[in-house]
Amino acid sequence: MNGAQSLIRTLENCGVEVCFGNPGTSEMHFVAALDSSPGIRAVLCLFEGVATGAADGYGRMTGSPAAVLLHLGPGLANGLANLHNARRAASPVVAIVGDHATSHLQYDAPLTSDIVGFARPVSNWIVTSKSALTVASDAARAVQAATAAPGSIATLILPADTAWSEAAHAASALPRLGPQAVAGAVIDETAKLLRNGKRSAILVRGGALLGPGLEAAGRIAAKTGARLVCDTFAPRTELGAGRVILERLPYFAEQIVEFLAGVEQLVLVGARPPVSFFAYPGVPSWCSPEGCRFATLAHEHEDGVRALEALDDALGGPASTPARVPLDLPAVPRGPLTPLAVAQGIAQLTPEHAVLSDESITLGFVLGQTMAFARPHDHLPCAGGSIGQGLPVAVGAAIACPDRKVVCVEGDGSAAYTLQALWTMARENLDVTVVICANRSYRILTVELERVGASGAGPKALSMLDLHDPEMDWTRIAQGLGVEASRAGTSEEFVAQYGSAMRQRGPRLIEAML
Numbered sequence: 001m002n003g004a005q006s007l008i009r010t011l012e013n014c015g016v017e018v019c020f021g022n023p024g025t026s027e028m029h030f031v032a033a034l035d036s037s038p039g040i041r042a043v044l045c046l047f048e049g050v051a052t053g054a055a056d057g058y059g060r061m062t063g064s065p066a067a068v069l070l071h072l073g074p075g076l077a078n079g080l081a082n083l084h085n086a087r088r089a090a091s092p093v094v095a096i097v098g099d100h101a102t103s104h105l106q107y108d109a110p111l112t113s114d115i116v117g118f119a120r121p122v123s124n125w126i127v128t129s130k131s132a133l134t135v136a137s138d139a140a141r142a143v144q145a146a147t148a149a150p151g152s153i154a155t156l157i158l159p160a161d162t163a164w165s166e167a168a169h170a171a172s173a174l175p176r177l178g179p180q181a182v183a184g185a186v187i188d189e190t191a192k193l194l195r196n197g198k199r200s201a202i203l204v205r206g207g208a209l210l211g212p213g214l215e216a217a218g219r220i221a222a223k224t225g226a227r228l229v230c231d232t233f234a235p236r237t238e239l240g241a242g243r244v245i246l247e248r249l250p251y252f253a254e255q256i257v258e259f260l261a262g263v264e265q266l267v268l269v270g271a272r273p274p275v276s277f278f279a280y281p282g283v284p285s286w287c288s289p290e291g292c293r294f295a296t297l298a299h300e301h302e303d304g305v306r307a308l309e310a311l312d313d314a315l316g317g318p319a320s321t322p323a324r325v326p327l328d329l330p331a332v333p334r335g336p337l338t339p340l341a342v343a344q345g346i347a348q349l350t351p352e353h354a355v356l357s358d359e360s361i362t363l364g365f366v367l368g369q370t371m372a373f374a375r376p377h378d379h380l381p382c383a384g385g386s387i388g389q390g391l392p393v394a395v396g397a398a399i400a401c402p403d404r405k406v407v408c409v410e411g412d413g414s415a416a417y418t419l420q421a422l423w424t425m426a427r428e429n430l431d432v433t434v435v436i437c438a439n440r441s442y443r444i445l446t447v448e449l450e451r452v453g454a455s456g457a458g459p460k461a462l463s464m465l466d467l468h469d470p471e472m473d474w475t476r477i478a479q480g481l482g483v484e485a486s487r488a489g490t491s492e493e494f495v496a497q498y499g500s501a502m503r504q505r506g507p508r509l510i511e512a513m514l
């Protein structure tokens with residue numbers, strides 16, 4: 001067995017089932033080794049940012065890492081922005097980066113670079129294998145590092161000679177470093193806090209926002225009157241009818257301040273105190289009320305689900321029933337196509353248990369409102385603010401959840417960053433419906449231009465925020481990448497096209513002309 005085979009078999013032993021990648025010469029042995037492990041699905045992405053974003057989406061939906069195979073420093077660098085987003089989402093990802101053979105590095109050939117330097121800001125764990133003999137154990141440790149609670153990026157750099165040289169047998173999996181238990185004293189103190197009569201909110205993030213964690217949080221809210229809150233861009237939330245009522249922090253700083261006004265104590269479950277996304281002149285970045293007391297029930301790496309369940313027990317009293325979201329579907333939109341009409345159409349027609357990859361940017365302000373009362377679904381926003389992740393995350397979510405409809409709502413500007421994802425959707429025949437919000441503008445930036453107080457913007461400045469000249473033709477872009485596409489100019493057309501996409505399986509793109 002060579003080093004490459006020992007890598008792939010070790011990944012398989014460690015439960016890795018998918019490898020997204022874009023390889024080059026230094027990774028050819030790893031590519032060849034993929035056929036020796038039937039348990040690993042190989043998914044080609046035409047840009048590394050698609051591969052890393054897909055691994056993020058996959059990690060968010062499964063809790064397990066995908067491997068991402070990248071070509072030396074430049075391949076990793078192309079994937080960095082979505083590794084940044086994945087890091088912010090605490091998604092487990094194993095990034096495997098090929099390098100020149102050790103003996104070749106001394107010649108400083110063109111693709112030689114500081115791979116560790118590229119990897120460091122996004123990685124929690126970086127190892128360069130020194131020999132084919134250690135590749136297997138390094139790979140097992142990479143998976144363990146990526147999956148250590150709450151999940152992170154582990155980067156394994158493999159010089160080409162570690163792939164082609166004779167290796168030892170594949171390694172077995174190391175134990176998963178799951179979330180740590182929260183001490184009983186912390187539970188008791190938090191219970192006391194929530195009983196002290198002050199106005200409380202509980203800010204939850206991570207796994208505690210799903211299933212049993214959210215249910216326990218809902219019971220606590222019902223018992224204590226505390227508000228249940230999640231971050232504006234919580235990496236994954238379960239939303240829609242029947243789910244526990246959860247308030248989402250708004251986006252703009254002054255809105256967060258208003259939203260949290262009167263909160264005297266904030267209990268944090270895997271979350272950090274709320275701050276504004278950007279700084280604005282004269283507006284506070286720190287958004288919690290003055291004098292607000294913070295109590296951490298669970299740190300990010302701790303077991304927030306069990307902590308919430310234990311807190312519910314510690315609060316005692318009769319069993320409570322969480323307040324639940326009613327199903328409230330909007331009317332079918334008619335007439336001119338507006339952002340609200342798109343949001344209403346999506347809420348009206350999206351089936352149960354869909355996964356929504358949401359990079360809708362300004363349309364998100366209305367989409368959030370309509371989808372809150374739609375059928376139950378999972379919501380995956382851009383956790384790290386680096387646009388160009390919606391389409392790749394949809395790829396990863398669709399591979400993670402082949403039985404669920406994936407809907408990806410994309411600003412046209414955001415979609416242009418990683419449009420190669422459409423090709424992977426076509427090639428893998430993924431059940432993804434993409435809605436492009438074609439407003440031909442970086443609209444949010446026209447809002448931000450005013451908010452930051454940047455004065456004197458003339459035609460040259462405004463041209464930097466305008467996408468009209470030339471207009472991107474998303475139906476032809478999609479068709480050129482193998483995805484069936486159509487254009488909707490009215491609400492009626494949008495409803496007909498989106499409705500048919502919901503009834504059919506496979507990739508579809510709808511360009512909503514706004």
Ligand SMILES: Cc1ncc(C[n+]2csc(CCOP(=O)(O)OP(=O)(O)O)c2C)c(N)n1
Nearest residue numbers: 361362386387411412413414441442443444
């Ligand atoms: C990597 C990266 N580059 C640039 C930005 C800045 N940015 C934020 S939103 C945005 C434009 C989004 O436009 P679009 O997707 O069309 O949505 P709209 O604002 O029109 O709703 C840009 C360029 C960013 N967040 N991330």
